Amino acid sequence: MPPLTKGPHTRRLGLVALVATLGGLLFGYDTGVINGALLPMSEELGLTAFTEGVVTSSLLFGAAVGAMLIGRLSDGWGRRNTIIMLSVMFFAGAVLCVTAPGLPVLVLGRVLLGLAVGGASTVVPVFLAELAPYEIRGSLSGRNEVMIVAGQLAAFVVNAVIGNTLGHLDGVWRIMLAVSAIPAVFLFFGMLRMPESPRWLLSQGRDEEALAVLSTIRSPERARAEAESIRRAVAAEGRAERSGWRAILANRWLRRILVVGVALGVLQQLTGINSMMYYGQVVLTESGFGRQAALIANIAPGAIGVVGSLIALWMMEKVNRRTMVITGYSLTAVCHVLIGATALLLPEGNPARPFVILALIVAFVGSVQLFLNVATWVLLSEIFPLHMRALGMGISVFCMWTANALLSLTFPTLVELVGLTGSFFGFAAVNALAVAVMAWGLPETRGRTLEEVEEGVTTGAIYTVGRESRR
Numbered sequence: 001m002p003p004l005t006k007g008p009h010t011r012r013l014g015l016v017a018l019v020a021t022l023g024g025l026l027f028g029y030d031t032g033v034i035n036g037a038l039l040p041m042s043e044e045l046g047l048t049a050f051t052e053g054v055v056t057s058s059l060l061f062g063a064a065v066g067a068m069l070i071g072r073l074s075d076g077w078g079r080r081n082t083i084i085m086l087s088v089m090f091f092a093g094a095v096l097c098v099t100a101p102g103l104p105v106l107v108l109g110r111v112l113l114g115l116a117v118g119g120a121s122t123v124v125p126v127f128l129a130e131l132a133p134y135e136i137r138g139s140l141s142g143r144n145e146v147m148i149v150a151g152q153l154a155a156f157v158v159n160a161v162i163g164n165t166l167g168h169l170d171g172v173w174r175i176m177l178a179v180s181a182i183p184a185v186f187l188f189f190g191m192l193r194m195p196e197s198p199r200w201l202l203s204q205g206r207d208e209e210a211l212a213v214l215s216t217i218r219s220p221e222r223a224r225a226e227a228e229s230i231r232r233a234v235a236a237e238g239r240a241e242r243s244g245w246r247a248i249l250a251n252r253w254l255r256r257i258l259v260v261g262v263a264l265g266v267l268q269q270l271t272g273i274n275s276m277m278y279y280g281q282v283v284l285t286e287s288g289f290g291r292q293a294a295l296i297a298n299i300a301p302g303a304i305g306v307v308g309s310l311i312a313l314w315m316m317e318k319v320n321r322r323t324m325v326i327t328g329y330s331l332t333a334v335c336h337v338l339i340g341a342t343a344l345l346l347p348e349g350n351p352a353r354p355f356v357i358l359a360l361i362v363a364f365v366g367s368v369q370l371f372l373n374v375a376t377w378v379l380l381s382e383i384f385p386l387h388m389r390a391l392g393m394g395i396s397v398f399c400m401w402t403a404n405a406l407l408s409l410t411f412p413t414l415v416e417l418v419g420l421t422g423s424f425f426g427f428a429a430v431n432a433l434a435v436a437v438m439a440w441g442l443p444e445t446r447g448r449t450l451e452e453v454e455e456g457v458t459t460g461a462i463y464t465v466g467r468e469s470r471r
Contacts, residue, residue: 001222001225001226001229001449002219002221002222002225003222004133004135004136004222005219005222007219009215009216009217009218009219012216012217013131013132013140013217016131016194016195016217017128017131017140017143018143019187019190019191019193019194020083020124020127020128020144020191020194021124021128021143021144021146021147022087022147022183022186022187022190023083023086023087023120023123023124023144023147023187024120024124024143024144024145024146024147024148024151025147025148025150025151025154025183026090026116026117026120026151026180026183026184026187027117027120027121027147027148027151028147028148028149028150028151028152028153028154028155029151029152029154029155029179029180029183030059030090030093030094030113030116030117030151030180031059031060031117031151031152031155031274031277031278032151032152032153032154032155032156032277032278032302033155033158033159033176033177033179033180034055034056034059034278035155035156035159035277035278035279035280035298036155036156036158036159036160036162036163036176036295036298037159037173037176037177038052038055038056038173038282039291040163040167040172040173041055041106041173044170044171044173045102045103045106047103049412049413049416051103052412053408053409053410053412053413054103054107054409055103055106055107055110056278056279056408056409057405057406057408057409058107058110058111058114059110059111059113059114059117060114060401060404060405060408061111061114061401061402061405062110062111062112062113062114062115062117062118063114063115063117063118063121063401063404063405064114064118064398064399064400064401064402064404064405065114065115065118065398066114066115066116066117066118066119066121066122066401067118067119067121067122067393067394067397067398067400067401068118068394068395068397068398069115069119069394070082070086070115070118070119070122070123070394071119071122071123071126071390071391071393071394071397072390072391072394073119074122074123074126074200074390075200075390075391078196078197078200079123079126079127079130079196079197079200080127080191080194080195080196080197081196082119082123083120083123083124083127083187083191084188084191084192085119086116086119086120086123086187087184087185087187087188087191088184088188089112089113089115089116089119090113090116090180090181090183090184090187091181091184091185091188092112093109093110093112093113093114093115093116094109094113094177094178094180094181094184095109095181096108096109096112097109097110097113097174097177098174098177098178098181113180114401118397118398118401121397121400121401122390122393122394122397124144125141125144125377125378125380125381125393126197126381126389126390126393127197128140128141128143128144128381129141129378129381129382129450130197130198130199130200130450131197131198131217133218133222133226134447134448134449134450134452135317136317137378137382137450138316138317138321138378138446139313139314139316139317141377141378141381141382142309142312142313142316142374142375142377142378143313144377145309145312145313145369145373145374145377145378146306146309146310146313146374148309148373149302149305149306149308149309149369149373150306151183152277152302152305153299153302153303153305153306155176155302156280156295156298156299156302157299157302158176158179159176159295159298160295160296160298160299162175162176163176163292163295164292164295164296167292195213195216195217196209196213197213198210198211198213198214198226198227198230199230199386199450201213202227202230202231202234203234203386207227207231210227210230211223211224211227214226214227229449229451230451232451233386233451233454234386247387247388248388248391251458252460253457253458253459253460253463254385254388254457254458256441256460256463257383257384257392257443257457258384258388258392258395258396259441260383260441260442260443261380261383261384261392261393261395261396262395262396262399263434263437263438263441264325264376264379264380264396264442265376265380265396265397265399265400265403266399266400266403267329267430267431267433267434267437267438268372268373268376268400269400269403269404269407270403270407270427270430270431270434271329271332271368271372271427271430271431271434272336272364272407272423272424272427273364273365273368273372273373274404274407274408275407275408275411276301276361276364276365278408278411279408279411279412280294280298280301280361282412282415283361283415283420284297284298284354284357284358284361286415286420287343287353287354287357287358287420288348288349288350288351288353288354288357289354289358297354297358300358300362301361301362301365304362304365304366304369305365305366305368305369306369307366307369308365308366308367308368308369308370309369309370309373309374311370312324312369312370312371312373312374312375313374315370316374316375316378316446317446319446320444320446321375321378321379321442321444321445321446322438322442322443322444324371324372324375325371325372325375325376325379325438325442326435326438326439326442327371328367328368328370328371328372328375329372329431329432329434329435329438330431330435331367331371332364332367332368332372332427332431333427333428333429333431333432333435334428335360335363335364335367336364336424336425336427336428336431337424337425337428338360338363339357339360339361339364339420339424340420340421340422340423340424340425340428341421342356342357342360343357343419343420343421343424344421357420379442379445380393380396380397381393382445382450382453383443383445383453383457384457385454385457385458386450386454411423414426443456443457443462443463444462445462
């Protein structure tokens with residue numbers, strides 16, 4: 001493969017990634033905005049604890065379905081066209097939520113947003129991975145996670161500003177939700193000018209179009225070499241393409257990588273990171289902050305999330321993926337133990353309690369964003385062979401969103417039953433288990449082309465290499 005060079009094609013690739021990751025920004029904003037909108041929404045609509053959980057989790061159950069169905073749709077319809085459709089769904093969902101007269105329409109709007117979020121969580125990382133040169137695939141694919149946490153931070157800042165300046169108005173939560181329509185418009189018009197994935201085009205037999213796309217984001221020599229490499233890989237896997245599920249079930253290594261993908265998705269949610277993203281105001285209020293102070297304090301975990309993900313992006317081409325993931329789960333388990341111990345040892349009313357817990361929550365969020373979240377999304381976009389990439393990604397992200405939804409639905413009840421102490425000790429135990437699971441099954445993909453990863457995963461050689469490198 002000719003070496004990677006810089007030029008106008010580098011700027012073009014960066015622009016394509018920037019526009020596509022607006023889907024990640026919407027993902028982050030629409031999942032994070034409920035953090036500050038929930039309390040005023042509950043007061044206006046008369047929500048109970050159960051219906052609060054329904055409103056929060058309805059988006060997540062929608063995301064589980066969207067991850068499965070829309071990921072598969074992109075196989076036949078194309079990554080670019082699918083992202084354009086998602087932008088329309090983001091806009092329509094925002095309009096439904098903002099104009100909702102009551103709970104049923106609000107839940108319908110949240111489900112529609114969830115379908116879009118789930119689709120974006122599957123399609124955008126695959127689109128980026130299929131566009132990226134293997135030398136910078138981790139950092140380019142990881143930009144989507146940076147945009148996700150940037151979207152969540154934007155939601156926290158918007159919530160804090162609107163909540164503290166317009167909190168006296170009826171329907172202030174509608175203003176918070178309406179902001180998400182703006183990036184949806186930019187995503188729609190931006191993607192109209194973006195190219196299709198060259199790997200998808202080659203899988204459809206559209207060789208000339210694929211080479212034309214590659215020529216805009218690579219040097220001419222590199223574009224021709226990559227097109228030929230991908231063409232050979234597509235031809236070699238033609239039989240697997242036709243056999244679909246049977247190929248996966250018949251090959252123990254493909255079964256194993258599917259289990260690893262599901263574990264990556266589910267265990268990332270069981271860190272408890274999104275419980276903080278959705279119920280951060282509730283947790284901080286429980287810790288001892290006042291309601292308005294909690295809105296402001298909520299910005300700190302959001303800000304450290306963005307900083308952590310930016311550092312993670314820099315680390316992706318310098319540190320092995322396995323090392324990052326195993327380190328992340330270890331640090332997260334330690335943070336959870338410390339949060340639970342602080343909630344146990346510092347009684348309510350102690351003036352230090354809310355600030356110590358906030359500092360530990362910031363450390364927890366930083367650990368997840370620095371070592372886990374970027375690496376998880378990059379790995380999910382890398383580990384599956386092309387013929388099962390959308391299917392494997394869809395199943396993994398479906399399971400991820402289902403775990404997210406169930407945890408979000410039950411988290412308020414969990415805190416009510418066992419308190420902060422019991423909740424975070426439980427998270428610590430799950431994260432300790434995650435360390436063992438990742439040490440057992442996670443392959444190393446850094447420094448390999450997608451075609452090399454595909455061959456290694458299909459034959460099991462990637463696990464042998466991993467064992468040899470650890471000796």
